[in-house]
């Protein structure tokens with residue numbers, strides 16, 4: 001079903017003509033809970049993964065760095081609580097059972113008990129469906145996977161990108177390995193189908209020349225408008241366009257770890273704080289008062305922040321960079 005973002009209350013390019021040259025297109029994904037298939041774009045859905053390719057695993061330590069013992073949950077328990085379980089759970093290994101049991105007794109998880117951890121599918125994006133998905137040469141499909149734990153560098157899940165040409169995949173891996181145990185069910189997206197919509201957006205204030213940014217701040221106070229929340233970047237999952245604003249900390253300079261080139265925004269994901277003005281016309285009509293959170297992937301980053309995934313501007317196949325913003 002199409003989703004339509006309501007028009008903004010004012011066109012910023014008319015108020016500040018300098019902004020007219022700074023617009024970008026972005027594709028809002030509008031993920032909604034459903035039953036995605038490997039042939040379509042999705043969040044938290046099955047991947048078109050070639051059967052002959054080993055499933056990736058995270059070898060980082062998944063130890064308790066916070067000084068308290070987070071309780072582990074089995075993926076089966078997470079799905080059962082969501083009413084998504086149809087058959088029997090795949091049996092846990094003796095080692096996982098022991099780790100789970102000790103965790104529920106409050107015993108901190110040993111440093112290497114959860115390594116290597118099979119990755120979890122987060123998103124699958126076909127360029128034919130997502131207009132702002134720019135693929136490296138020869139590719140038309142992006143698969144995003146993560147390790148559903150906090151990791152040391154940024155207290156976020158480790159993210160891996162796989163660029164593919166869909167036509168190259170002859171036989172699909174039907175039952176990929178899964179992490180048997182997770183700490184936080186908010187790192188397990190509900191399966192969602194996508195309803196891509198391309199819109200125009202304006203840059204976040206920190207990327208606007210200071211003099212102009214100050215004039216916008218002054219203007220929004222006078223007019224009781226909110227540039228950050230209502231006039232620049234839409235909330236939620238989106239591809240391309242501008243990076244999200246930085247909310248709880250100042251912007252950090254980022255670059256490609258492989259070649260040092262600049263990075264550019266690829267995928268933004270967010271689970272909380274949906275500004276009502278961006279709610280799609282169809283959602284208002286269909287869902288009425290139902291909160292957005294109940295129909296969305298249910299992913300939560302930190303205290304409801306955004307996870308912005310960037311890729312190298314020179315070669316999109318270089319390892320991605322992520323930032324909680």
Ligand SMILES: [Zn+2]
Pocket residue numbers: 058059060061062117147148149151158
């Ligand atoms: Zn990991």
Ligand SMILES: [Zn+2]
Pocket residue numbers: 256257258259260261312313314315318
């Ligand atoms: Zn690079």
